[in-house]
Amino acid sequence: MKPRAPFRAPLTRVTLASLAASLLACTAVLDVKDLELTDGKSVGGVTQAPAPGSPQGATSTDGGALPDAPAAPVTCDGVDTRTDARHCGRCGHDCLGGACESGVCRAKEIATSLDSPFSLTVTADHVFVATNRGGTILRVKKDGSATETFATGQRSPWGITTGGGFVYWANNYFANDGGGIWRCPLTASPCVAPQRIVSTAHPRRPTFAGGFVYYAEEDANLVRRATPDGATVTTVANASKPFGIAVDAKHVYYTSAANSFQRAPVAGGTVEDLGPANGSSWGLAAVDDARAYYVFGFSDGTGRVLAVDKAKPATVTEYGKPESHREPLGVAVSGGWVYWTEHGTGSDGALRACPVAGCPTSGPLELATQLSFPGDIAVDDTAVYVVSAGTFGRAVGTLHRVARP
Numbered sequence: 001m002k003p004r005a006p007f008r009a010p011l012t013r014v015t016l017a018s019l020a021a022s023l024l025a026c027t028a029v030l031d032v033k034d035l036e037l038t039d040g041k042s043v044g045g046v047t048q049a050p051a052p053g054s055p056q057g058a059t060s061t062d063g064g065a066l067p068d069a070p071a072a073p074v075t076c077d078g079v080d081t082r083t084d085a086r087h088c089g090r091c092g093h094d095c096l097g098g099a100c101e102s103g104v105c106r107a108k109e110i111a112t113s114l115d116s117p118f119s120l121t122v123t124a125d126h127v128f129v130a131t132n133r134g135g136t137i138l139r140v141k142k143d144g145s146a147t148e149t150f151a152t153g154q155r156s157p158w159g160i161t162t163g164g165g166f167v168y169w170a171n172n173y174f175a176n177d178g179g180g181i182w183r184c185p186l187t188a189s190p191c192v193a194p195q196r197i198v199s200t201a202h203p204r205r206p207t208f209a210g211g212f213v214y215y216a217e218e219d220a221n222l223v224r225r226a227t228p229d230g231a232t233v234t235t236v237a238n239a240s241k242p243f244g245i246a247v248d249a250k251h252v253y254y255t256s257a258a259n260s261f262q263r264a265p266v267a268g269g270t271v272e273d274l275g276p277a278n279g280s281s282w283g284l285a286a287v288d289d290a291r292a293y294y295v296f297g298f299s300d301g302t303g304r305v306l307a308v309d310k311a312k313p314a315t316v317t318e319y320g321k322p323e324s325h326r327e328p329l330g331v332a333v334s335g336g337w338v339y340w341t342e343h344g345t346g347s348d349g350a351l352r353a354c355p356v357a358g359c360p361t362s363g364p365l366e367l368a369t370q371l372s373f374p375g376d377i378a379v380d381d382t383a384v385y386v387v388s389a390g391t392f393g394r395a396v397g398t399l400h401r402v403a404r405p
Contacts, residue, residue, distance in 0.1 A: 088403070096383055096403045097143070107351065107368035107386070107402035110144025114397035117387040119160045119169075119205075122378045123186065127385050129399060130157035130169050133392065137169060137184075137191070140399060142383070151184060151191040159215070162186060163208025164228050170203040170215055181206055181215055181226065197230025205284070209247035210266065216242035216254065223254055223264065237264035237271050244284035244331075246292060248310075253292045255282040261294045261308065275308045275316045283329040284376070286338075291317070291356065293338055295328035303328045305340050307356070319354045320364050326350070330386070334379040337405060339367070341374040341386060349374040351386050353405060367402045379404070 076091035081103055087093060088100035095105035110127075115134030120127055122142070128150065129138040137151040137160065155173035162168070166183040173179035181198040184191035197213075203224075206215040212225045214236065223236040223245065236252050239262065244255040251263040253274075260273035279296035281303075286293045292310060297303035303325040309315040319338060326348060330341035333356065342350040349371035352364040367384065368374075374388040383401050390396035 089405075094403060096401060098402055104365065105367070105403040105405075107400040108144070109398050110142075110401050111138070111140045111147050111399035113395050114138070114387070114390075114399065115395040116389045116392055117375075117397040117399065118158050118389060119376045120378050120385060120387050120399070121160050121162050121167075122380050122385060123162055127378065127399060128160055128162065128167055129387060130154075130160045131397070132156050132158055132172070132389075134395065137167065142380075142385075142401065144399075144401070149190060150188070151194050154182070154194075155179060159203075159205035159207075161206050161208045161213070163213070164211070166228065167191075168197075168206045168208060168213055170206050172202050172204055172218075175199050175201040179203065181213060181230065183228075197228070198224075198226050198233055200224075204243060205245045207245045207247050210249065212266075214245055214247050214252055214266075216245055218242070223252055225252075225266070234268060236266065236268050237262070239271075243282055244294065246285040246287040248287050251310075253285050253287060253294070255285050255294050255296065257282070261285070261292070261306070263292065272313070274313045275306050279303060281327065283343075284331050286331045286333045288333045288356070291333075293331050293333055295331050295340055297325070297327040297329075297343075298322070301327055301345065305331065305338070307338065317356075317358060319359050320352070324363065330375050330377040332377040332379050332384070335404060339377050339379065339384055341371075341377060343373055343375065344371070347372050349388060351377070351384065351400070351402065353384075365405060367405075368400055371400070372396070372398070 076087050079087055081087050083100050085095040085100040088095050088105045089103035098108040099106045114131055116132040117129045118132045119130040127140045135154045136149055139150040140147045155171040155178035157169045158172040160169040165186055168183045171178050179201050180196045182194045182196050184194045202218040204216045206213050214225045223239050223242050225236050226233045240257040242254050242256045246253045253263045259278045261275045261277045262271055264271045277296050280299040281297040283295040291307040293307045295305050302322050304322050305319040305328050307317045327343040328340050329343040332339045336356055337353050338356050339353045347370050351368040354364050371388045372390045374386050376387050378385045386400050388398045
């Protein structure tokens with residue numbers, strides 16, 4: 001039997017037989033009357049964060065005005081921060097090989113000809129990429145100077161994470177034909193004997209946190225967690241077609257076919273409905289100390305990027321306007337910024353960002369454009385990394401890196 005349609009299928013509320021299958025529109029509408037409104041603008045029942053700080057409406061993590069587009073030349077070492085790639089937007093802000101345009105660093109391609117890369121994770125020196133159609137795990141130097149094949153012969157890998165000295169990935173396939181959670185030591189060069197720690201059908205999005213591996217089981221409608229060696233597997237929550245997973249010390253947050261973004265205690269327990277998720281497709285999730293972030297799309301190709309306050313889930317922040325999004329899919333948060341991908345319909349995909357407090361009145365910051373079906377995102381201390389699947393059936397996927405704002 002063939003694997004399920006790989007890239008866009010899990011984004012919909014129905015399992016698709018092929019990439020050409022139509023999205024199923026969800027007609028249920030979530031009652032969000034008890035959302036806590038601030039002095040921001042309400043859009044679709046969710047508060048638009050009030051414009052903080054600068055006249056443009058946003059502040060950087062140190063409280064200053066956003067550095068994305070200086071109105072007049074600012075010099076350091078005699079250069080213009082609007083165009084100099086070593087001092088982009090502010091002195092010392094290096095674009096890491098990318099161009100500087102209007103004071104904003106642009107993304108640089110660091111790996112090409114990838115066969116449907118869906119997922120990635122970063123370590124100190126490398127980016128690990130799972131190629132779904134290629135069935136490989138790649139290890140890429142962060143500067144793009146080298147790409148090596150870490151593991152081969154995998155079955156539709158979808159989701160990859162690291163922890164405890166291992167790389168873990170999910171083979172989104174049938175249990176009797178390689179489906180499950182696999183791992184290999186980070187130091188392997190290459191990984192010649194990957195170990196399947198959990199045998200299960202169509203798992204996705206493993207996340208290593210607190211000494212456990214959490215993952216979604218699409219067929220079984222479960223969110224699960226396993227010990228690092230897979231000796232013990234427990235159920236965290238029952239969920240309808242779970243997809244994106246994010247974990248903190250207390251909860252597992254996940255997207256699914258439900259009309260709400262949800263969370264459950266890490267060891268299992270009562271499931272809580274958080275923010276609205278009444279779209280026709282759903283994407284990934286991320287957490288920081290204060291908020292949980294998630295994205296979803298509508299059948300008309302628009303979508304929403306939202307965050308819920310962990311302590312007061314009724315407080316929901318929206319990033320950008322629904323009509324400005326093009327099927328948001330990936331999301332990540334780090335250093336006071338939230339990043340997301342616009343999956344798009346072809347080469348119109350993008351990587352965008354806003355301060356976690358809310359987007360400026362001018363809208364989200366465009367870090368990369370003209371991406372072909374971008375998906376997963378990873379962030380380290382200096383850069384944001386994003387994979388783009390490209391046209392399915394052709395090895396034209398890419399890995400980009402862009403300096404953090």
